[in-house]
Every structure is written in structure tokens, then in C-alpha cells.
Amino acid sequence: MLIINAHIFTMEGEPIENGFVRFEDGRFTEVGPMEQLTDKTDAFDAEGRSLYPGFIDAHCHLGMWEDGLGFEGDDGNEDTDPVTPQLRAVDAVNPMDRCFSEAAMAGVTTVLTGPGSANPIGGQWLAMKTSGRRIDEMLVTDNAGMKFAFGENPKNNYHDKSQSPTTRMATAAIIREQLKKAQNYMKDLDASLTDDELDEPEFDAKCEALLPLLRREKKAFIHCHRADDIFTAVRIAKEFGLDYVIVHCTEGWMVADILKAEGVNAVCGPILCDRSKPEMRNLNTAGMAKMFEEGMETALCTDHPVIPIQYLPLCAGVAVGAGLPWYEGLKSITVNAARIAGIADRVGSVAPGKDADFTLYSADPFLPYSRPDKVFILGREIV
Numbered sequence: 001m002l003i004i005n006a007h008i009f010t011m012e013g014e015p016i017e018n019g020f021v022r023f024e025d026g027r028f029t030e031v032g033p034m035e036q037l038t039d040k041t042d043a044f045d046a047e048g049r050s051l052y053p054g055f056i057d058a059h060c061h062l063g064m065w066e067d068g069l070g071f072e073g074d075d076g077n078e079d080t081d082p083v084t085p086q087l088r089a090v091d092a093v094n095p096m097d098r099c100f101s102e103a104a105m106a107g108v109t110t111v112l113t114g115p116g117s118a119n120p121i122g123g124q125w126l127a128m129k130t131s132g133r134r135i136d137e138m139l140v141t142d143n144a145g146m147k148f149a150f151g152e153n154p155k156n157n158y159h160d161k162s163q164s165p166t167t168r169m170a171t172a173a174i175i176r177e178q179l180k181k182a183q184n185y186m187k188d189l190d191a192s193l194t195d196d197e198l199d200e201p202e203f204d205a206k207c208e209a210l211l212p213l214l215r216r217e218k219k220a221f222i223h224c225h226r227a228d229d230i231f232t233a234v235r236i237a238k239e240f241g242l243d244y245v246i247v248h249c250t251e252g253w254m255v256a257d258i259l260k261a262e263g264v265n266a267v268c269g270p271i272l273c274d275r276s277k278p279e280m281r282n283l284n285t286a287g288m289a290k291m292f293e294e295g296m297e298t299a300l301c302t303d304h305p306v307i308p309i310q311y312l313p314l315c316a317g318v319a320v321g322a323g324l325p326w327y328e329g330l331k332s333i334t335v336n337a338a339r340i341a342g343i344a345d346r347v348g349s350v351a352p353g354k355d356a357d358f359t360l361y362s363a364d365p366f367l368p369y370s371r372p373d374k375v376f377i378l379g380r381e382i383v
Contacts (some may be wrong), residue, residue, distance in 0.1 A: 008044035011335040023356035026378035054109025056337035058267040059247050059301035063093035078116035078205035083178050086205040087123030089114035090140045090142045095137050103130040106310035107359040107372040109366045110347050117149035117223040118157040120174045127343050131377045145219035150229040179240050182210035216243045224262030225250040225279040253287035256294035265340045269301040272315045289323030299337035317366030
């Protein structure tokens with residue numbers, strides 16, 4: 001199919017004022033200005049509307065906490081054990097949850113979702129499309145990385161159980177201990193592959209799940225709000241050589257110069273919410289603008305269901321209203337989100353070979369009353 005006469009935000013250069021996109025078998029095949037187009041067969045005329053890549057929520061719990069349900073729809077925290085890296089979000093997501101369609105109708109076409117932050121090590125996250133009936137067919141990747149959590153959430157969860165961790169020290173120690181076990185497991189496993197006289201270590205599901213992380217094949221997504229927790233996360237990530245992302249990063253704006261020097265990438269949010277716990281007392285809607293000013297690359301998230309996922313573009317508008325440049329707001333839910341999440345080979349921009357996920361808007365997508373005129377996921381019209 002072919003879309004013509006669109007103002008295209010490719011996110012890989014300057015916008016194309018009047019251009020076209022062609023897609024086939026779920027992927028973009030051509031993108032360019034109208035004067036380069038020779039064949040207009042099977043064309044839809046956008047009539048000057050703006051075309052954006054499908055929006056990406058870089059951190060949410062879509063499908064893990066189902067809408068309108070209590071315990072029966074809560075599959076996000078296995079809070080019976082503080083160390084659960086062997087858990088996989090793919091085994092929990094329910095794509096029949098109505099919030100998937102609400103996401104798609106708002107132009108949010110790809111999300112990262114997975115376990116919550118009750119455990120210091122929570123489990124494996126995934127990246128998926130927001131349209132489909134079977135999770136296996138919606139995946140961008142079934143293992144985007146591993147969820148870690150610092151701060152109040154693990155403390156509160158296990159304090160109620162009179163079980164460790166109940167302090168920040170214990171949370172850090174538990175994470176270090178498990179990473180060291182996995183590191184030793186990896187050494188023994190690698191040694192057994194090169195020395196016939198050595199047996200493989202006895203299978204350990206927790207250590208196995210952490211191997212891609214230690215080999216820097218997958219990312220560590222680390223829940224932190226307070227600046228001191230962020231620095232603890234950085235400290236441990238450097239100790240074990242992890243490729244990591246700070247998630248939430250609520251006080252990141254207060255130490256943005258230091259985080260920039262460390263090369264930290266952050267997924268910020270939720271920002272369209274109250275300061276619901278003490279570690280969020282310094283939540284600032286201008287935080288992303290301040291991090292941008294220091295040169296940090298950031299993405300934006302809703303943390304759905306904390307903020308309903310359909311309000312992701314509105315959250316970007318809030319950040320823009322607080323000082324983030326408009327185009328940076330767009331990057332925070334497209335190309336930046338894709339790069340930080342490690343899925344930029346598939347999504348985040350409009351380019352040949354990328355997934356044909358895009359939206360057409362008549363108005364600014366960040367306005368509270370704005371809705372996409374059309375939404376496509378993998379080249380299929382959803383709206």
C-alpha cells in the first residue's frame with residue numbers, strides 16, 4: 001500500500017514536507033518526497049496530514065495487570081521470592097485486555113511490558129505490538145531484558161512479610177549475591193564447553209536467565225526514583241558490566257550532569273500523576289527538559305496502569321509544556337524509546353525495512369483533544 005501527500009516525521013532526519021511511504025508485508029519499503037514517486041497505484045491521499053512512527057511506551061505493565069479486575073487479573077508481581085529472574089512476561093500477558101485496543105487507538109503501537117517492582121530481581125521483560133489475539137504473534141522480542149528494583153517497593157513488600165529485604169542495603173546485597181552466583185555459573189558453564197574433563201554445572205533456572213544480561217546481550221531495566229538509588233544501580237551495573245537503563249529516574253533531573261558523565265540513559269515517568277510516595281516527592285514535570293539540557297537521552301513512559309496507556313502522547317505534551325522542545329517530546333515516544341529499549345532495528349522511525357507502524361494526525365498529537373485519524377500496525381489498518 002502507498003500513502004501520499006503526507007508531512008512525514010521519519011525521525012531519521014528532517015521531516016519530509018510532502019512525501020510518501022510505501023509498505024508491503026508489514027514493512028516499509030520506500031520513503032521519500034513526492035517528486036521521487038513514479039507509481040501511485042493503490043494510493044491513499046493523506047491530504048497534508050502528519051505521519052508519525054507508531055508511538056512506543058518504553059515501560060508499562062500492559063497485560064500484566066488487567067483492567068477492571070483485582071487479584072484475578074494481577075499477574076505482575078510474584079512477591080513470594082525476592083529473586084525471580086526466571087519469570088517471563090510472555091507467560092503472563094493477556095492480549096484480550098481491553099487496554100490493548102485503547103493503546104492502539106491512541107497511536108501507541110509498541111510497548112515494553114513485564115513484571116513489576118516488588119522484587120529486587122523481577123523477571124524478563126518483552127516488547128510487543130498492541131494489536132493481536134495471541135502474544136506469540138505480537139512479539140517484537142520475548143526477552144527485551146531483566147527487571148530490577150531499588151528503593152521503597154521491595155522494602156515495603158517484604159517488610160509486610162517480615163522477610164528480607166527491608167532495607168536498601170539488603171536489596172543491593174540480594175542483587176549482588178544473585179549476579180555473583182550467575183557469574184560463577186557462567187564461568188563453570190563456559191569452562192565445561194572448552195574442557196572435556198569438566199562437567200556442566202547443575203542446571204539453575206535463575207542463573208540461566210541472567211546469562212544474557214551478564215553477556216551484555218540483553219539490558220537491565222532498573223527501577224529507581226531517588227538519586228541515591230540511581231547511583232546504587234549505576235554502581236552495581238558497573239561492577240558486573242551490565243548494559244542498563246534507569247527506569248522512572250524521578251530525581252534524575254537533580255543529578256543530570258553526573259548521569260550524563262556516566263552515560264546513563266533513562267526512561268522517565270509517569271509524570272501525569274501525584275507524588276504518591278515519599279521517594280517521588282521531587283517529581284518535576286520539567287525534569288525531562290532539565291535532563292535534555294544536560295545532554296541526556298531520555299524516553300517517556302506511562303507505567304500503565306498507573307497512567308492509562310492511551311495518555312502516552314498527552315504525557316509527552318505535559319513534558320513539552322514544562323520546557324522540553326516539541327521535537328524532543330516526539331523522540332521520547334518514538335526513536336529514543338526504541339534505542340533505549342534496544343529495539344530500534346524494528347521500530348521508532350519511518351524507514352525502509354522497519355515495521356510499518358505509523359499514525360496519521362490532523363492536529364498536534366500532544367494536544368488533549370487530539371486523536372489519530374488512522375493507525376497502522378505492521379501495515380494493517382487498526383483505526
